[in-house]
Amino acid sequence: MARTGRRPGNQDTREAILAAAREAFAERGYDGASIRQIATSAGVDPALVHHYFGAKDQLFLATMEAPINPGEILPKIFEPGLDGVGERLVRTFVGVWDSPTGTTVAALVRSAMQHEWSARMLREFLVTQILRRATRTLNLDPAEAPKRASLVASQMIGLAMIRYILKLEPLASMTEDEIVRNVAPTIQRYLAEPLPEA
Amino acid sequence: MARTGRRPGNQDTREAILAAAREAFAERGYDGASIRQIATSAGVDPALVHHYFGAKDQLFLATMEAPINPGEILPKIFEPGLDGVGERLVRTFVGVWDSPTGTTVAALVRSAMQHEWSARMLREFLVTQILRRATRTLNLDPAEAPKRASLVASQMIGLAMIRYILKLEPLASMTEDEIVRNVAPTIQRYLAEPLPEA
Numbered sequence: 001m002a003r004t005g006r007r008p009g010n011q012d013t014r015e016a017i018l019a020a021a022r023e024a025f026a027e028r029g030y031d032g033a034s035i036r037q038i039a040t041s042a043g044v045d046p047a048l049v050h051h052y053f054g055a056k057d058q059l060f061l062a063t064m065e066a067p068i069n070p071g072e073i074l075p076k077i078f079e080p081g082l083d084g085v086g087e088r089l090v091r092t093f094v095g096v097w098d099s100p101t102g103t104t105v106a107a108l109v110r111s112a113m114q115h116e117w118s119a120r121m122l123r124e125f126l127v128t129q130i131l132r133r134a135t136r137t138l139n140l141d142p143a144e145a146p147k148r149a150s151l152v153a154s155q156m157i158g159l160a161m162i163r164y165i166l167k168l169e170p171l172a173s174m175t176e177d178e179i180v181r182n183v184a185p186t187i188q189r190y191l192a193e194p195l196p197e198a
Numbered sequence: 199m200a201r202t203g204r205r206p207g208n209q210d211t212r213e214a215i216l217a218a219a220r221e222a223f224a225e226r227g228y229d230g231a232s233i234r235q236i237a238t239s240a241g242v243d244p245a246l247v248h249h250y251f252g253a254k255d256q257l258f259l260a261t262m263e264a265p266i267n268p269g270e271i272l273p274k275i276f277e278p279g280l281d282g283v284g285e286r287l288v289r290t291f292v293g294v295w296d297s298p299t300g301t302t303v304a305a306l307v308r309s310a311m312q313h314e315w316s317a318r319m320l321r322e323f324l325v326t327q328i329l330r331r332a333t334r335t336l337n338l339d340p341a342e343a344p345k346r347a348s349l350v351a352s353q354m355i356g357l358a359m360i361r362y363i364l365k366l367e368p369l370a371s372m373t374e375d376e377i378v379r380n381v382a383p384t385i386q387r388y389l390a391e392p393l394p395e396a
Contacts, residue, residue, distance in 0.1 A: 109311075110311050110312065112363075112364060113307075113308050113311045113312075113359070113363055114308065114311075114312070119363065119364050119365070122364060123364055123365070123366050126366060127366075146367065146368050147368050147369070147372075147380075150360055150366050150367065150368060150369035150370075151369065151380055151381070153356070153360050153364075153366060153369075154353065154356040154357045154359070154360040154361075154369060154381075155352065155353050155356055155384070156356065157356045157359050157360060157364075158351070158352040158353055158354065158355045158356020158357065158359065159352045159356065161311070161352070161355050161356065161359065162348055162351050162352040162355060163352075165310075165311055165317065166310060166317050166320060166321055166351075166355075167317070167321070168321050168324060168325075168348045168351060169344065169348065170344050170345050170348060171345070171348035171349065171351075171352060172348075174345075177396065178396070181394040181395075181396070182345075182349055182388075182393065182394060183349070183352075185387070185394075186353070186384045186387070189383070189384070190380075195380065196379040196380060196383075197379075198375065198376070198379070
């Protein structure tokens with residue numbers, strides 16, 4: 001990581017805030033954690049938390065060392081609407097995973113397999129940073145959105161595992177286009193088609 | 199595990215064979231490993247390997263401590279043919295995972311995330327114990343079967359991760375029937391419908 005020009009004292013403050021935030025998010029979840037309480041735990045003024053990290057979602061991404069910013073990539077996937085959303089979602093995620101960033105994503109997923117703390121953070125991330133944006137931007141029925149999102153997550157996390165961690169062929173070396181052709185219809189169905197009734 | 203009536207000396211022989219087999223399968227893969235060579239490494243007669251473990255696939259399952267025997271459950275899924283195969287596959291796997299056996303399956307998947315050795319064994323298991331049976335029993339085009347199988351694996355492993363490891367709701371507490379309704383069409387498409395062309 002590039003060294004910043006910050007003095008060591010400020011670096012310590014940042015670390016103290018991050019440590020307090022990790023504990024707060026893991027214990028109380030994203031919604032239950034507050035900047036004010038995190039600031040108190042870290043022994044700093046809430047304004048300093050905002051100064052270093054911005055809003056709560058940015059602080060949350062920083063504690064996860066999230067390699068992507070959902071606020072940047074998700075609007076491109078969801079804003080054009082339900083038409084073609086499966087293709088945009090699969091293409092974007094495979095693009096990120098195939099980039100150098102993918103290694104960090106794989107590390108996050110691996111960690112979530114091992115530690116309940118990481119699993120909880122990943123759940124919170126999926127629900128608060130991805131599902132909520134999808135629900136709002138795509139105008140999903142809030143009663144159905146969590147079901148749709150967990151189905152999408154099952155296919156996308158499984159795709160990442162098979163391609164990048166288990167490296168099962170031929171999926172491990174399929175082109176992005178071929179993955180999109182095969183998997184996008186699944187995501188499209190989970191997000192946009194009527195959910196099957198009993 | 200229940201103690202058998204075997205004398206300790208025999209238990210040592212079994213362990214020596216298993217250790218030699220683990221090494222052989224990990225180094226040479228399922229096809230490259232031979233009972234004869236495993237017997238030599240373990241310093242025993244090949245007949246003794248057959249006596250303790252049966253055929254090579256049984257020995258392989260023993261080295262993985264596989265909690266299920268594909269030779270028992272897969273015929274029920276594949277023998278009735280492509281019609282309804284998605285539903286049978288999803289229902290059977292969710293049934294196994296929801297049973298006490300599921301904990302062992304989750305441990306296998308977790309381990310494959312962490313260790314290249316376990317990942318290789320899981321790949322070999324998927325390809326030699328599941329994919330080959332599916333290809334043969336369902337009469338899949340051998341040129342397409344590995345692609346279909348890795349797509350199926352991506353959805354099924356992701357489903358296991360979301361439901362049992364990440365425990366993301368509502369998928370974590372969905373009924374078996376509801377999972378079947380939602381996910382079986384995906385598996386059906388990956389196995390039985392024409393693969394999308396460029």
